[in-house]
Amino acid sequence: MRLLLDRAAAAATRYLENLDERAVAPRTEAVEGLQELNEPLPEGPTSPEVVLDMLDRVGSPATMAAAGGRFFGFVHGGSLPAALAANWLAGAWDQNAALFVTSPVASVLEEVSLRWLLDLLQLPPGCGGAFVTGATMANFTALAAARHAVLQRAGWDVEADGLIGAPPLTLVVSDESHPSVLKSLGMLGLGRQRALRIPTDKQGRIRLDALPALSEPAIVCVQAGNINTGAFDPFAEICAIAHEKHAWVHVDGAFGLWAAASPEHAHLVAGVGEADSWATDAHKWLNTPYDCGLAFVRDARPLNQAMALTAAYIPQTSRREPSQFTPELSRRARGIEVWAALRSLGRSGLADLVERNCRHARRFADGLRAAGCEILNDVVLNQVLVSFGDPATTLSMIDRIQKDGTCWCGGTTWQGRTAMRISTCSWAITDEDVDRSLDSMLQLLGSVPRVR
Ligand SMILES: Cc1ncc(COP(=O)(O)O)c(C=O)c1O
Numbered sequence: 001m002r003l004l005l006d007r008a009a010a011a012a013t014r015y016l017e018n019l020d021e022r023a024v025a026p027r028t029e030a031v032e033g034l035q036e037l038n039e040p041l042p043e044g045p046t047s048p049e050v051v052l053d054m055l056d057r058v059g060s061p062a063t064m065a066a067a068g069g070r071f072f073g074f075v076h077g078g079s080l081p082a083a084l085a086a087n088w089l090a091g092a093w094d095q096n097a098a099l100f101v102t103s104p105v106a107s108v109l110e111e112v113s114l115r116w117l118l119d120l121l122q123l124p125p126g127c128g129g130a131f132v133t134g135a136t137m138a139n140f141t142a143l144a145a146a147r148h149a150v151l152q153r154a155g156w157d158v159e160a161d162g163l164i165g166a167p168p169l170t171l172v173v174s175d176e177s178h179p180s181v182l183k184s185l186g187m188l189g190l191g192r193q194r195a196l197r198i199p200t201d202k203q204g205r206i207r208l209d210a211l212p213a214l215s216e217p218a219i220v221c222v223q224a225g226n227i228n229t230g231a232f233d234p235f236a237e238i239c240a241i242a243h244e245k246h247a248w249v250h251v252d253g254a255f256g257l258w259a260a261a262s263p264e265h266a267h268l269v270a271g272v273g274e275a276d277s278w279a280t281d282a283h284k285w286l287n288t289p290y291d292c293g294l295a296f297v298r299d300a301r302p303l304n305q306a307m308a309l310t311a312a313y314i315p316q317t318s319r320r321e322p323s324q325f326t327p328e329l330s331r332r333a334r335g336i337e338v339w340a341a342l343r344s345l346g347r348s349g350l351a352d353l354v355e356r357n358c359r360h361a362r363r364f365a366d367g368l369r370a371a372g373c374e375i376l377n378d379v380v381l382n383q384v385l386v387s388f389g390d391p392a393t394t395l396s397m398i399d400r401i402q403k404d405g406t407c408w409c410g411g412t413t414w415q416g417r418t419a420m421r422i423s424t425c426s427w428a429i430t431d432e433d434v435d436r437s438l439d440s441m442l443q444l445l446g447s448v449p450r451v452r
Helices: 001-020 028-037 048-062 080-091 104-120 133-153 179-187 235-242 257-263 300-307 334-370 391-404 431-447
Strands: 128-133 172-175 197-199 218-223 249-253 278-283 293-296 382-389 412-415 419-422
Touching: 001 028, 001 048, 001 218, 001 382, 028 048, 080 334, 104 218, 104 293, 104 334, 128 300, 128 334, 128 382, 133 249, 133 293, 133 300, 172 179, 179 249, 197 412, 218 235, 218 278, 257 278, 257 334, 293 300, 334 382, 391 412, 391 419, 391 431
Parallel strands: 172 197, 172 218, 218 249, 249 278
Antiparallel strands: 128 293, 278 293, 382 419, 412 419
16 A cells, blocks of 8 residues: 555656646647547456556646646636645545544534634634535535525425425526526526526626516525626625515625635625625635535525435434535545645635735736737736637637647637636746746737738
């Protein structure tokens, strides 16, 4: 075992140390090389060393270098050293985070992390919380609690009786709600298309003048951090309007909620603590390894009532039993990595990480603007939308940037404009990474044929 794990650690370290030298996207030959793994099921055993070597030789080159400092696609966080190391140790522990009895350490670290997170994210200290796979499941989990609470107030027990015959619910989302919110509504039997979609402004923020009149029971979904622009909905105003009508306000803050941890950016989430539930990702801005999402609910009871499970063989205790708050029973012990990330960063380290990445985003925007490119959004956080000219030129630039390999950015359409997205969300990004990426973009721009 020792030799094998030392070998795994050596392979992982070699991989991370070589990241700076390799192209960010895997080379075509490396991706094609994955076919070597597509073999018939072996009839007998293979030594673990051979399996590991095969994985490293064929698999490592076919990865996206998202752990490095020049991956700016989607909104991916890196893995902080402490969180990655804790992930390895926790892997060896092989803990099931379902119950206190199956993993006292996982259970306690969830409790500690939850308390620290509520403090850092400026959420009410008594919130219930769930450690899930990602923001999609966090939206689902928090909205399950919302569905329970608003229907219970209308005299309906949705867990017992389902939705057939339930009082009609008013659901409000925005034009710019992330699709995972709509998917969650669909998974909850509330329908992906039944929600009223509120128009948004030029940055993707809900227009207050377009909010519909609300009547109980109702759930309003707002957003901290638009996937394209990084913009924030006006939480304080929406919460005040919604709460007057006893509506539940849910915040999808997959990455934007972390702005609360930075004194420079906390104003962006002003009023967010007035909501009833929140979803975020630790695998985004807290930089834990995949996968790690977090759901918080102001009143832990509806979360518990939506997720509770009993069986004769499962101990019912007076402590916080993790699986009484999550969709899953058996579960990876994500609280361990969250704890390690928070314990290693501390309050100032997390603030510094958020502020550094926001500075990186502004550095990109300034450099590209100075070169004559158009920045389509107000760069308030860590998202930059760039147009290199007409749609064909922008698409061609995205393709060239991805193939060049110095960095990696994806594309999008923002309010009818074709754009490249730059998202800065990793502890591993340095100013040099930004400058090197900018240089390569501008060099490629010089050689791109303008399509008219
Ligand atoms: C605002 C928002 N909500 C939800 C999600 C989904 O997160 P996950 O992929 O972790 O499920 C994302 C992903 O980028 C997001 O930006």
